[in-house]
Amino acid sequence: MSYLSTDRVEHHFHDVVIIGAGGAGMRCALQLADAGHKVAVVSKVLPTRSHTVAAQGGINASLGNVSSDHWHWHMYDTVKGSDYLGDQDAIEYMCRAAPLLVRELEHQGVPFSRLDDGKIYQRAFGGQSRGFGNDGQASRTCAAADRTGHAILHSMFQQNLRAGTHFYQEYFALDLITDEEGCHGVMAWDIAKGEYHLFQAKAVILATGGAGRVFKMTTNAYICTGDGGALAVDAGLPLEDMEFFQFHPTGIAGEGQLMSEAVRGEGGYLLNSEGERFMERYAPTAKDLASRDVVSRAIALEIRQGRGCGPNKDHVLLKLDHLGEELILSKLPNIHDLALRFAGRDCTKEPIPVQPTAHYTMGGIPTNRFGEVVYSEGENKDMVFPGLFAIGEAACVSVHGANRLGGNSLLEIVVFGRACGNQVMKRLKKHRYYPPLDTDCWQSGVKRVERWLESGKSNQDGPRLADARDRMQSIMQEHFSVYRTEETMLEGVELIERLAAELDSARIDDSCRYFNSELIEAMELENLMVQARLTAAGALARTESRGAHARDDYSERDDEAWLKHTLASIKDGTVQLDYKPVRLQPMTVDSFPPKKRVY
Amino acid sequence: MPETIKLSIFRYDPESGEKPFMQAYEVPMLKDGMKLLDALNHIKWELDGTLTYRRSCREGVCGSDGLNINGVNGLACITPIAGLKQPVHVRPLPSMPVIRDLVVDMDHFFDQYRQIQPWLQTETPTHEHERLQTPQDRDKLDGSYECILCGCCTTSCPSWWWNGDRFLGPAALLQANRWIIDSRDEATGKRLDRLEDVFRLYRCHQIMNCLEACPMKLNPTAAIANIKRQLVARKT
Numbered sequence: 001m002s003y004l005s006t007d008r009v010e011h012h013f014h015d016v017v018i019i020g021a022g023g024a025g026m027r028c029a030l031q032l033a034d035a036g037h038k039v040a041v042v043s044k045v046l047p048t049r050s051h052t053v054a055a056q057g058g059i060n061a062s063l064g065n066v067s068s069d070h071w072h073w074h075m076y077d078t079v080k081g082s083d084y085l086g087d088q089d090a091i092e093y094m095c096r097a098a099p100l101l102v103r104e105l106e107h108q109g110v111p112f113s114r115l116d117d118g119k120i121y122q123r124a125f126g127g128q129s130r131g132f133g134n135d136g137q138a139s140r141t142c143a144a145a146d147r148t149g150h151a152i153l154h155s156m157f158q159q160n161l162r163a164g165t166h167f168y169q170e171y172f173a174l175d176l177i178t179d180e181e182g183c184h185g186v187m188a189w190d191i192a193k194g195e196y197h198l199f200q201a202k203a204v205i206l207a208t209g210g211a212g213r214v215f216k217m218t219t220n221a222y223i224c225t226g227d228g229g230a231l232a233v234d235a236g237l238p239l240e241d242m243e244f245f246q247f248h249p250t251g252i253a254g255e256g257q258l259m260s261e262a263v264r265g266e267g268g269y270l271l272n273s274e275g276e277r278f279m280e281r282y283a284p285t286a287k288d289l290a291s292r293d294v295v296s297r298a299i300a301l302e303i304r305q306g307r308g309c310g311p312n313k314d315h316v317l318l319k320l321d322h323l324g325e326e327l328i329l330s331k332l333p334n335i336h337d338l339a340l341r342f343a344g345r346d347c348t349k350e351p352i353p354v355q356p357t358a359h360y361t362m363g364g365i366p367t368n369r370f371g372e373v374v375y376s377e378g379e380n381k382d383m384v385f386p387g388l389f390a391i392g393e394a395a396c397v398s399v400h401g402a403n404r405l406g407g408n409s410l411l412e413i414v415v416f417g418r419a420c421g422n423q424v425m426k427r428l429k430k431h432r433y434y435p436p437l438d439t440d441c442w443q444s445g446v447k448r449v450e451r452w453l454e455s456g457k458s459n460q461d462g463p464r465l466a467d468a469r470d471r472m473q474s475i476m477q478e479h480f481s482v483y484r485t486e487e488t489m490l491e492g493v494e495l496i497e498r499l500a501a502e503l504d505s506a507r508i509d510d511s512c513r514y515f516n517s518e519l520i521e522a523m524e525l526e527n528l529m530v531q532a533r534l535t536a537a538g539a540l541a542r543t544e545s546r547g548a549h550a551r552d553d554y555s556e557r558d559d560e561a562w563l564k565h566t567l568a569s570i571k572d573g574t575v576q577l578d579y580k581p582v583r584l585q586p587m588t589v590d591s592f593p594p595k596k597r598v599y
Numbered sequence: 600m601p602e603t604i605k606l607s608i609f610r611y612d613p614e615s616g617e618k619p620f621m622q623a624y625e626v627p628m629l630k631d632g633m634k635l636l637d638a639l640n641h642i643k644w645e646l647d648g649t650l651t652y653r654r655s656c657r658e659g660v661c662g663s664d665g666l667n668i669n670g671v672n673g674l675a676c677i678t679p680i681a682g683l684k685q686p687v688h689v690r691p692l693p694s695m696p697v698i699r700d701l702v703v704d705m706d707h708f709f710d711q712y713r714q715i716q717p718w719l720q721t722e723t724p725t726h727e728h729e730r731l732q733t734p735q736d737r738d739k740l741d742g743s744y745e746c747i748l749c750g751c752c753t754t755s756c757p758s759w760w761w762n763g764d765r766f767l768g769p770a771a772l773l774q775a776n777r778w779i780i781d782s783r784d785e786a787t788g789k790r791l792d793r794l795e796d797v798f799r800l801y802r803c804h805q806i807m808n809c810l811e812a813c814p815m816k817l818n819p820t821a822a823i824a825n826i827k828r829q830l831v832a833r834k835t
Contacts, residue, residue: 045663048661048747049655051656051661053747054658102729103728106729111781112737113734113737119729150660150745158717159718161713161718222656341632510649512612517643517702518649
């Protein structure tokens with residue numbers, strides 16, 4: 001029994017608690033567990049169910065196994081890809097560390113595909129060049145066939161089994177324990193047993209992934225509900241750049257499953273209803289391997305101009321049959337299976353119907369390049385919130401800025417998972433003891449669950465959970481998609497705010513305490529709604545087009561007014577927007593100043 | 600295409616203390632190529648929020664939704680409704696402790712995975728660069744590394760039903776073989792030592808249910824046969 005003012009909550013003590021068991025959380029856990037620290041990984045799903053497992057194409061590193069390469073070129077491509085909204089110190093750090101970290105993954109057992117000389121296989125990917133854009137396409141993306149995320153996540157899990165990391169699996173994070181001194185732990189709900197747990201720790205790491213499920217059509221798993229971001233906002237912290245959601249050019253039309261960029265990297269291309277390889281018009285040099293935002297906009301325009309395919313003219317075709325069955329089955333076996341299962345197409349014989357599909361949350365919890373969560377206080381825009389860290393898709397470092405390059409997300413999770421682990425170790429040296437907590441600190445976490453369990457009785461006239469979620473996803477899909485305008489977004493903000501208010505009266509059917517997955521869906525919807533509100537508000541305010549945020553009414557990038565990060569938070573129930581400058585100064589090299597982006 | 604789909608789904612509510620039962624549901628055929636998971640979601644979201652099952656990626660790569668579907672194990676998210684005899688009988692994976700409805704306790708399954716020490720083990724110093732591996736040696740891992748730990752194979756194995764406490768089962772043994780055949784791994788001898796046991800390995804009697812059950816079309820039986828061959832080979 002602990003000193004808390006209740007017996008309902010089991011009180012745990014760990015050096016570090018990591019929320020999320022995807023690649024970032026697992027890599028960070030490994031760093032800390034190998035150094036002998038007591039690490040708890042709290043995940044709402046079983047190990048290997050996290051969404052890293054679905055990453056396909058690969059991980060970028062300038063190994064130069066196929067053609068000469070340099071981390072500085074990788075950095076240039078990443079800055080350009082970000083539409084200059086990426087923080088260049090963090091980007092330099094990531095691109096410099098990439099070769100070391102990818103080789104380390106190999107040493108940890110990742111079954112990378114191989115070149116004839118035995119080195120790691122690397123393929124071409126979008127937005128990747130040599131010689132600062134002057135010497136053609138780079139082959140920088142290291143791959144395990146088209147199952148690279150699966151290979152990396154399983155290897156990370158295996159290494160954590162070796163290292164003896166504690167897994168609290170199927171535990172849902174309810175509430176961060178914070179005070180003026182910082183973050184001290186997290187309240188969680190054991191889903192299977194229906195019991196409360198308080199994890200006290202000297203460092204709390206949010207590694208909860210993206211929030212792609214705010215949209216109706218997404219490549220993301222059901223579990224991608226931005227849980228960490230919502231916890232941070234609830235603790236009074238802002239989220240950064242949430243208006244930048246990546247639409248992947250090639251999700252299966254009408255379904256959403258990802259068709260990796262590796263398809264185009266291996267030589268596939270897009271066709272419109274006239275059989276034209278239209279990317280040649282939009283990106284004369286890079287063509288189908290232009291940056292994702294560029295390709296998604298091109299597809300949207302083709303469809304808008306009536307050159308979409310199918311009876312509703314609502315998609316384009318991804319052709320790869322010319323690559324031959326042997327290459328497809330050896331390098332893209334998963335794509336072959338997915339297309340067969342979800343599009344009913346044998347891609348060795350016919351093209352796959354695809355459309356831009358919500359894919360990646362560039363925004364997230366603001367951090368510096370050590371993974372420390374930062375916020376603004378007066379003039380200081382980079383105040384560290386002690387004890388709280390964020391990594392991976394949940395975080396906004398920002399290495400992706402306004403548009404992420406393919407192959408940089410798997411890289412981000414290992415680079416910043418490790419960097420964060422190292423920074424946490426420094427903190428652990430200074431903070432050796434657990435501070436006493438407010439004995440009532442468990443209350444809001446418990447309230448959050450109990451309210452839903454009673455909602456079937458107390459909110460009998462309220463909206464059903466699934467209806468509310470459906471409406472949120474439709475609003476976001478219709479009002480904040482690939483192309484945005486003032487008019488649609490104004491309406492969208494209004495609708496989403498109204499819906500968010502309605503959520504208080506929503507209800508679920510299930511009041512059982514054991515493995516209540518409807519309860520989890522309800523709390524996931526609460527989390528999603530926070531990100532939807534911040535995404536909507538940030539998008540409406542940003543009167544320019546940059547990266548994934550494309551507006552018909554402000555079609556140009558405006559560096560004078562908008563070369564800055566959005567910081568959106570919720571104060572007294574209303575969304576508030578603030579801004580902070582982009583860190584244009586890299587660690588050691590010269591800055592890449594903004595220039596026109598041409599592919 | 601029939602307009603509605605009839606399902607009969609295993610229900611168990613641990614709170615009520617009542618015996619498990621099969622509940623009938625009817626859902627509309629929502630689209631061409633509709634999967635079993637779409638039907639379960641439709642029930643949960645539109646008809647009965649208490650129906651409980653696991654799901655995550657909905658594309659056959661995370662391994663969450665292994666179920667027993669008309670008597671055969673498979674993943675709900677990649678099982679088309681169209682080919683299934685109706686009513687579709689949906690049960691939890693066999694021989695596992697049921698937590699609620701279609702959700703089973705996977706702890707023992709994951710523990711057996713841990714027991715085979717599924718990580719790369721080497722003694723030689725790590726290079727500055729990656730370990731080299733020929734494409735031919737890498738190809739040997741195809742058919743093993745893709746395992747998603749869904750449990751469909753292991754829970755379809757009669758030997759594991761009887762001796763699951765000591766027989767490692769097809770999933771763990773497939774992974775044991777994955778590290779034995781990885782040209783980079785240097786612990787083959789130790790791995791074989793740990794497996795050489797009448798229960799851990801030799802309870803496999805080539806019943807081959809695992810082969811039928813695997814949604815990734817992997818072949819644990821062949822992997823187990825390879826381990827046995829290696830054990831024989833090192834004696835001669």
